[in-house]
Amino acid sequence: MAIAIAVTTAATGLAGTAFAGPSTGVERTAASAASNATVVVEAARTAAFTHASATGVSKGDALHAQDVLLDPEGARHVRFVRTHDGLPVLGGDLIVHLDRGLGYTGVTRAADHTVKPAAEARLTPAQAAAKAAEAAKGDAGGVQLVLDARGGASALAYQVTVTAGGNPHTVVVDAVTGKVRSNTPVRDEFLSPKLVDTLRERGESADPVTGSGSASGASGLLGSGASGVTHYPSAAKGPGKTLFVGTVGLTTTQTSRGHFQLKDPNRYGTETRDAKGSETEKFSAGTKFTNTTDVWGNGKTTSRVSAAADAQYGITKTLDFYKGTFGRKGIANNSKAAQAMVHWGKKVGNAFWDPTCNCMLYGDGDGDMFKKPLVVLDVTGHELTHGVVEATANLQPTIVDKYGNQYGEPGSLNESLADIFGSNVEFYAKNTKDTPDYLIGEKLGLAQKFLRRLDHPSLDKLEGTIDYWKPEVYGTEVHAGSGVSSHAYYLLAEGSGKKTIGGVAYNSPTYHNLTVKGIGRTKATAVYYRALTRYMVSDTDFHQARLATLKAAKDLYGANSTEYKTVDRSWSAVNVTAANTPAARH
Ligand SMILES: [Ca+2]
Ligand SMILES: [Zn+2]
Known part of the structure; x- marks a missing residue:
């Protein structure tokens, strides 16, 4: 006879909606958590329509809760994805923030425009499937009519799943013009096609x-x-x-x-x-x-x-x-x-x-x-964190080229978070055979001894990872661009200049030689996790990430705290400031 294996069941407030309780504070029973979550979601949905000018929701929109977070400090956050006239809206995600009394306090939204009603489709699903199959060089599977609200406008489109060998893609085809709007690999690969080319050119042979x-x-x-x-x-x-x-x-x-x-x-x-x-x-x-x-x-x-x-x-x-x-x-x-x-x-x-x-x-x-x-451990921590990001902010690349390389700030932020939390997995594991560090891929056997590093990203010569933000980062390959926020995170945790941690030597430079005194890895990581889960959406860029981490630091430590001020300083130290925030890019 088999005995039951202990399995923790998540309390679910709504069908298919994971209810995330506070990480600290009083444990709730599943039943009361469920009813609370339902009430909170309903309040957030109502608030989204009441405050439509801020949230951008419009008639015909329906909001579907993905995540409900009840902070012990009192704030409530409901992450929604959207449908419009029954069609899934790509890039239509938003988070509605409420206070303890369920009063509306603000919104974090992806699309900064109203999702307009769709025009008539000119392509048939079969025509769209053929276009998608051609673009991704494979066989088209499911076809779904959607509203693509990414990139500042909304267009009627078909979303097509294409299986190309062992490498599936999601292709979005404009339903009116037939243009391929995006062609994104479903699977996240640790080594980008670009990096693999570089390693091949250099004749690298890694045998750890x-x-x-x-x-x-x-x-x-x-x-x-x-x-x-x-x-x-x-x-x-x-x-x-x-x-x-x-x-x-x-x-x-x-x-x-x-x-x-x-x-x-x-x-x-x-x-x-x-x-x-x-x-x-x-x-x-x-x-x-x-x-x-x-x-x-x-x-x-x-x-x-x-x-x-x-x-x-x-x-x-x-x-x-x-x-x-x-x-x-x-x-x-x-x-x-x-x-x-x-x-x-x-x-x-x-x-x-x-x-x-x-x-x-x-x-x-x-x-x-x-x-x-x-x-190796940090590769696993990195890749699984992409799963966590997908389940939360779902940060998306802005552009994907025909080889599968990804570009843009939200995608760079995704790679950076994967490196940040991937490194933290090493610190958590404390394995003496894999000394915890702020390096990624140090056990892969590469000639430069690591793949990426958070303290001084540009020491990497394989992917061309960058130390500081500049306007062109918007079009940078995502692993190269990841250096901006990875560097800001390292500075927040450990500070600028020379430091040896667990036998590994670091030396973190800053923009304009700004001095940063770190708040420690535990607090820095708490700020980034809270920012990811509460204040980031699918198109969050570096300046919005700065705001997200500031909000997180304010929640956790207060707006007058050293922690809050250090978050601000750490972003200044990588040249991300309120003053150089770009105007909307589309
Ligand atoms: Ca590592
Ligand atoms: Zn990655």
């Missing part, structure tokens, strides 16, 4: 060191065995002998006497499977990792399980970071598992977050440029 030495502080290194356990499945603890982080403790599932599975029953059933070289997006098509002993991998690529141990460790540490730090339950805060498949595809030198299967996909390396699987 692996090994199974014990990481100090790793708990649960001995398998718990079957003693005393008579009911299955049950939680067990076994060592993972990883490629990059030594021997670590993993929570696993004992399925029967002498049988174990690489699946964590204490973390929503988060599980890693073997794709066995296929490019499947179906997690169910992956092969389970099972064993007769509760030991996973051998620290080398000679065992298929070693990379799986790295993946499972990285994902569960990322989940623990978000839960332990912010009370966030899973990537989308809905108490659902984050899955992974390793050995994905043939000779794939990349790692991906795939929102379709809600899973991480890890290639084994192409055998040439990347000799090892891309399963």
Whole structure:
């Protein structure tokens, strides 16, 4: 007989709407939380229409709640997506802010214009599908009529899903002109096409060191065995002998006497499977990792399980970071598992977050440029954070080129947040085999010893990451542009100038040599998380991110606090100021 595995169920106030409780403060029961959320959503919806001149909602709009946040300090925030005359509005997202008494206090909105009623479509769905298939060089799947409100105007369009080999795209085709308005990869890849080209030109061959030495502080290194356990499945603890982080403790599932599975029953059933070289997006098509002993991998690529141990460790540490730090339950805060498949595809030198299967996909390396699987901790933290961003602000690239490279400030902010929180996963994990740092990809084996770094982004010569904002950043490739807010975050946390942290030397420069004294990583991270979840929307740019972090700092520490002033100073130190805020760009 199977006993129930402990699974935390999110209280849901509305069908499909995750209710996010405060990360601190009084625990609520599911029932009262649900009724509160319903009341708050209704109040926010009413306020959005009452304050239409500020919120931009109009007749024909319907608002659908995505997220409800009740701050212990009293503020309530409801994130909505929009439909207009029944059509989904792309870029129509907004957050309505209320006070404790449910009075309207403001709005954070994506489209800064009224979404106008649609013109008549001239293209048929079949014609749009053909255009989309041609643009993304694949087979068109579902076609949906939408209103595209991105970029300052609204247009009637078809949104088409195109499967191009193992690389699906979402293509938006203008329903009147037939023009392709956007062509965006569904899956987020860690290494951009541009970076892969650069590495190839340079003849880079990254072959990082692996090994199974014990990481100090790793708990649960001995398998718990079957003693005393008579009911299955049950939680067990076994060592993972990883490629990059030594021997670590993993929570696993004992399925029967002498049988174990690489699946964590204490973390929503988060599980890693073997794709066995296929490019499947179906997690169910992956092969389970099972064993007769509760030991996973051998620290080398000679065992298929070693990379799986790295993946499972990285994902569960990322989940623990978000839960332990912010009370966030899973990537989308809905108490659902984050899955992974390793050995994905043939000779794939990349790692991906795939929102379709809600899973991480890890290639084994192409055998040439990347000799090892891309399963290092900060890559996992980075990619899963893209999942968190997608479930919250859903920051979108402004432009995507035909190779899949992405451009623009909101996309740069997305990459930056992935690096910021990805680094924080390392600090949370405190693994002695992977010293926590403000570097991204230091264990990939690259010649420059890291891929990106937050203290002095322009030391990176592979992606051309920048230190300071300038007006042209609006058209910069997103990894290059990420330096602006990553640098501001580092300055907020650690301050300017030389500093050695955990044996790693940093030296953070500033615009006009402004001196910044940091407020510490914990506070800086709290400010950025609150800004992401409460005050950022799909088209937030760097100047709006400055305002979002200022609001977050005001909420947390007050408008006269050192923390608030340091947030302002940290943005000035990367040349993002109230004075140089650009006029609307469209
Ligand atoms: Ca790192
Ligand atoms: Zn990324």
